[in-house]
Amino acid sequence: MQAEIERLRRRERELERENARLRLGREWPAAVTSDVANPDLLFTAAEKTRMAMIVTDPNLPDNPIIFANRAFLELSGYAAADLVGRNCRFLQGPDTDPASVAKVRDAIAARRDVVVELLNYRRDGTTFINELYVSPVFGPHGELLYFFGSQLDISRFRAREAPAGGAGASFRSLLEEVEAGFCIVEMRFSADGRAEDFRFVEVNAAFEHQSGLAGAEGRWMRDLVPGHEQHWFDAYGEVARTGRAVRFRGHAAWLNRVFDVHAVRIGDPVQNRVAVLFEDASDRQEVERRREAQVSERMVERDLVWRTSRDLLVVCGFDGAYQAVNPAWLDVLGWATGGLVGARFDTLVHPEDREAALRAFETLRTGRSVSDLDLRLRTAEGGDRWISWNAIPQGDRFHAAGRDVTERKALEERLRQSQKMEAVGQLTGGVAHDFNNLLTVIKSSTDLLKRPDLAEERRSRYVDAIAGTVDRAAKLTGQLLAFARRQALRPVVFDAGHAVGAIADMVGTLTGARIRVETTLEAGTDGEESPLDFHVDADPSQFDTAVVNLAVNARDAMKGEGLLSVRVRRVAKIPALRSHQPVDGDFVAVSITDTGSGIPADVLDRIFEPFFTTKGVGQGTGLGLSQVYGFVKQSGGDVAVESVVGTGTTFTLYLPHAKGEEAERTVAAEPEMLADGHGTRVLVVEDNREVGAFATQALAKLGYETVRVADAMQALAALEAGGEPFEVVFSDVVMPGMNGIDLAREIRRRRPALPVVLTSGYSHVLAADGTDGFALLPKPYSVADLSRILRRALRARSAAVPG
Template structure:
């Protein structure tokens, strides 16, 4: 720094040329240059900055421009913090500071630093203050280290205070230098009160005597562990596990020892209890061993211990009684030699599973008796220590009896099925004979000459009404058989139930109090709304008749997370909506509960119902993915609960399609009719022709595809039956979609298991029997759709 000062251009500073410097400045500069301490000098009113070699590292990046600059310019970031100290020194007062915090930016970023320094005024010949000297030492690292150490000590103290262990340090004079919070529990003194006390201040003479040898050993450098009875202050017994760990000073001498004391009273008591339990267990094991040996000898069930390879280790005497083999015959031989050949692979597989640790609650196979016959044995097994322990029971006779019982039950069920079929066919025949009687009588009367128009219309109306009744009866039969083609759609069940509730009073009469409970939250299902309405009406009518027209009827809708077990069917988890119909009638007899859903089964009198109402309900529920649960209390009433799968809210739906009017003469719509039944095909083509349709009749799918291949453009719509020999109507519809994607297809069917199971695949469906007006409406609907699509250029 002396060389740098000589080379510096001082003429540009307020102090001027060094030759003109006053004596006080020269003395001060020589003083800092000769000092081994970090020093700087601030001279004059400008506080011109001088510093020595020891100070240079403190400047960092400021070093090149520091010499000769003003102190505030050298340390602008710290100036406001040190200004009061500078002003004090310039006023003639010296000061000293230790670990003063200063925020500096020595490396371009603000950082917290700490410094120890002294400011001393420099006087000139006239005793006037002309500057000041600063001896400075950066203590940042020491302060940070001390703070880290203090933090670690606090953390250590926090940890030791949370431990349920008494922890302390005792010096060679047996004076406590550290104690944790546990001392409050042991001595009722805080750690602050313990530190500085002697061991003799806390322990009585007996306690000192019990520990004296341990103290001496620990101070001699030997770790010590001992257990002492150390009663609580309230007199309760306590056992302490005490450890003394010597601590060595830097010179290798022991300056004291750490103390660790743990209350092991509970552990010692647990050890005593464990020893007592072991003694009891040993006695019980001995007793059970005697009992097991007695059971082994006296049991009528056969017992076995064998290896996983099938080699027999031990058998009990019952083997001789059950299978004729003695212990000498079996021990050491292979168990697999006694197994029936058909059961051998199954048994070997079971032994392999046992080797993997599997136990069997029941394992059945056949064993050869000594007389050559085979007996059925049911085993309970458990693997243990490389072997299989098994207990077997001979159930050959029981198995034979069970087989005979199953055969008898199968025969009974078959007879019941035949009875049900006979009842079904008899009921169908009875109802259809009634319907045919009306139709036959009406047609005979229509043949009479000179029949008045009024009577003709009445007879035709009777025939039409009877056909509707026949269609309804057929629909009920198909619903029971789950063969109806449903038209499912997503609808809000509560709204539909509320609508039905408005008409229930009409069905039940004024003497039945009807309570319809629909929750505020909307519940949506994907089902046939018409069939749902019919099912509810059927159950309401059933409840009305059960109450003889007087009582209380509650219709309630709730959400359900499962379908409870129904007869032999297990519970089904999922999201469902439950509609319960509860009446106060006489209930259902227990003997009738299993038959209530059978077709034509009814407890009502003749002429009061067909017995198909509940059959329709169960058929609709099952086909829709749900079920029906029935609870009845004889004399108090019955609850029918219909479960349907719940679906998400589909959002706002489009406005419903307006039902089209039937087509009138002269429209020229061309229909390809596909029908294998000659009478139905002839009727359909004639009826359509009278309404102005052009028709081509194909007797099967192959003929229909041939007509389309000739000229598909001439047809506006294809009207096909579903059930036909060869390719059915659904397959034909798919083929037409593939070949002629914009040609509409309308299907018709009175029965199809394919439609019942999978739906209509997106095709329009017209149910048989259908009227000419219904046929015309649906054909107009699809034909109009095609013309609109063509007009839009689709």
């Protein structure tokens, strides 16, 4: 029950405060430590003064405190929440003089001023002698609004002279404590009601200092300043007559100063007294004037920039509509500004760039800026211009500036073409150099083979030299095609971890005994699969070559001594590489780290170029890293390199992880080499006469029956002709008219059981689309390779045909 009573009391106090707030019409200034406010001058003064001040509302039950300034809170030790809503009597105690309390009570009841000395108690129980000044404050129509009380701790200020009573007495000590100029004036009106003059009843020291009117108290203003402007008299006269408080900024001509003035009627309305609080605002006015001038100047400058800028300027709302565009849109793109306002921001964006524009728009909507966004915008004549945008969001819109970079884009394209031609020239020179070396070996060997007196041992050596040189030439073209991503890869699903383990011994042999090789397989990121599942769908031969190339480079960088670490793991993304954005997904990462000399920063950007090498003459072709780069890019991955000079280098290959239905494929046992064809009929499709002759002659030696045609149309005609049917088709890929891939597809449509084997040294069709499931024999090929792949195709057909 007691708790409920206390709750109701708190609620009553809250309602009283709310009633007071509504009566006073507005909230307190932020500096006031109460939840009630008053617009009158006295409250402004009370907050500024160092004297303790309170205000009570006699129109509420028990005349409660509705405001206490900071000085009173410090004097009494109470918080504002402890005071507001309570009658002042709770500050009294057993030693408080009852006669003084009665004197205050009588003055309040009579609605008049009173000055008493009163012993009050602080929150901590200590006492202070309070010189209390209480004065009623009336409204415009003579209604009592509240009582204004100032408190002076005379136990600390005994030297202060006690003020006299009478109207305005409660302000005497207050005036001296206020830092702003403060005075009380008494108005004099003419017979027709015009404000003629006013007499200073009380002034504080700050008033005399700011006004320069020493000894003003008791004197008339027109005696002090004969030429004082009439508008001051009119303003104060209006306050005295109506009771409406005023605020204004007035110019005092005799001082050439500007003052911020706040005036309110006090005391009995018949006294025509006005309390005035004023502060010198001359410096503040000058600052404001300069600020306004600066703002105006900046607006003029902004307008000039807006109208004269050669860049496209735009203000766009987050509803996607242009709100304003500058005249440069007409000059650069030919669009009049009036026709663009209200249009969507992506209306003029090239269709291929629209997705990038939408992404940038969403970035701005999240409060982030956009920089260096290059987009093509349609011109009024139907063309396109490249515009580079920078945009900043602000509120419910964004501001953007776009610069025409069409010429820069054209220069960049010409530079790329120039660099491409330079690379082609370097590539051509490198290929010519290496192939001339290989051809020299072949030419010399064939010349020596022609000698009639050549011993059999030397004949075998020269034949082996030719065969080995051909293999090196094939490897060279394979590296070129890998770099260009034009080789026909033969991907299978295999475990990259097992592959690395299988070639570890080879790597150890290549690097030598003084280089320690460590191989680490780390747990993967996909919890639903085996933690050591490193399956990839790629060409295992090219994968092995890439790892070996990196190992050889690491060996050379370590000068034959150090630590070579091979680390295999699963990762969830390819990081941003060479201006490309990060790629999310599921990848197997193979990192090869050495402790070698490192790669200088000015070289890193060139290491994947064909024939670029820092090794000495004869120590490398400069195609090793080109092969690595081409292989991983064509396999759907990428390669990263990190290097610190003097510390070492890490190359990381990223290959897409093979999942689920891409389970590891097993390779059937290879047929024996040079197996007898037993009269198997082969249709050879080859447009090159010499290559076709070699193929048919080689197959005939192996016991095959062959028919050669020059193109796909002849091949289809031969298949449709009568006679003994063919059992396998061996076709080149690159031919005039229909290519080998399309021919194989057509044969599969017409004769699904007839196997087709393709052969090619290079084909953009194979590089782009693969073999479409057909067997492929890369050129150059040996007789043994030809025999093996045909036997494999025939075996696969036999396994597929029932019975």
